[in-house]
C-alpha cells in the first residue's frame with residue numbers, strides 16, 4: 355500500500371525496532387518482539403540526517419576495536435589512515451616526504467604541519483607515512499536498520515501516560531530528527547497520545563496530529579500543555595504559538611441518543627480497543643483491549659491449550675442511565691469463563707449495588723472490573739484509569 359501511495363521508487367529502508375521484551379505469545383510461531391518502520395523519501399528534496407551511535411571508548415564492539423588498535427601515551431585511541439591520493443595524476447601533490455615519493459592527498463606544507471603536530475606518523479624508516487584518525491573525533495557508528503537501543507516504555511517510566519499503545523519518545527525523536535529539518539511539518543495521522551507531536555515540538559518542527567479516538571485527543575492535548583507548555587488557545591494558535599483540538603464530536607447528551615451500535619463503537623474505540631465484529635451472540639464482549647505491555651505475561655494456560663494466547667481485556671458497554679447488579683453479574687460470568695484478569699465496563703452511571711458487587715468480585719477472585727462512566731471517558735484524565 356505504501357508503495358502505491360508514496361511510490362515504490364521512493365522506498366528507502368525497512369527498519370526493525372526491537373523491543374526488549376515480547377508483547378505476548380501468539381497462538382503459533384515466535385513471540386512478536388519488533389515493530390517495522392518503513393522509510394520512504396519524497397523525491398529529490400528528501401531530507402536525511404544520518405544518525406550515529408557515539409562510540410563508547412571503554413566498551414567498543416569487536417570490529418571497531420580491531421580497527422582502532424592504536425593508543426597514544428595519554429590513552430587516546432586512533433587508527434591509521436591512508437594519505438595517498440587515489441588520483442595518480444596530480445603533479446603539484448607529487449613529492450617526497452620522509453624519504454617516500456608518492457602522490458599525496460595534501461600539499462607539502464599541510465603535510466609538514468600535520469607531521470609537526472604528531473598527526474602524521476611513519477611506523478618505521480622507509481614505510482609510507484599515514485595519518486592518525488582519533489576515535490573521539492568520529493561521529494560514531496552509523497545507526498543501521500536494526501534498532502536495538504530504544505527500550506519500550508516500562509511501567510515505571512516518567513513519560514508513561516497510561517495510553518495503551520504509547521511509543522517511547524526516543525523512537526519518535528530519532529525518526530523525526532533523521533527525516534526532517536527545523537520548521538518542517540510533521541504529520542502523524544494516528545497519533546495516539548501524541549508522542550510524535552511532542553518529539554516534533556521539542557525538535558522545533560511544526561506538526562499536525564489526527565486520531566479517531568476522542569480520548570486520545572484529550573490525553574494528547576493535556577500532554578502538549580503539561581509537558582511542552584504550549585497553550586491550547588485559538589488566538590495564540592493563529593499567531594503561531596498555541597495549538598487547537600478540532601472536531602471533537604461527542605458530548606454526554608449526544609451519546610445518550612445515538613443508536614446502541616454507534617455507542618458501543620464509540621466507547622470501545624475511545625478506550626483504544628477493537629470493537630467486536632459480531633453484533634449478535636457476542637457473549638457479553640463488545641470489544642477487546644490488547645495491552646502493549648513491556649512485560650510478557652501470558653495468562654495461565656487452560657486444559658488443551660498451550661498457554662500461547664495473546665493477553666486481552668474485555669470491554670462491555672451499556673447505553674443505560676445506571677448499570678445495575680445483573681449487568682455486572684453477567685460481565686463477571688464472562689470474565690470467569692474467559693479467565694480475564696481485568697475488564698472494562700462502560701455506562702452513564704452505576705447503581706450502588708453494582709459498585710459493591712465489583713468490589714466483592716475483586717475480593718473473591720482478584721479480578722478487576724474498571725467501571726467507567728461516559729463522563730470519565732470524555733475527560734482527559736481517563737488514561738490513568740486504563741493502566
Ligand SMILES: C[S@@+](CC[C@H](N)C(=O)[O-])C[C@H]1O[C@@H](n2cnc3c(N)ncnc32)[C@H](O)[C@@H]1O
Pocket residue numbers: 517519520521522543544545546547548549550564565566567570623626
Ligand atoms: C498505535 S496507536 C498510536 C500510538 C502513538 N504513536 C503514541 O505514541 O501514542 C494508533 C492510533 O491510531 C488511532 N486510529 C485507529 N484508526 C484510526 C483512523 N481510522 N483514523 C485516525 N486514527 C485512527 C487509534 O485511536 C490509536 O490511537
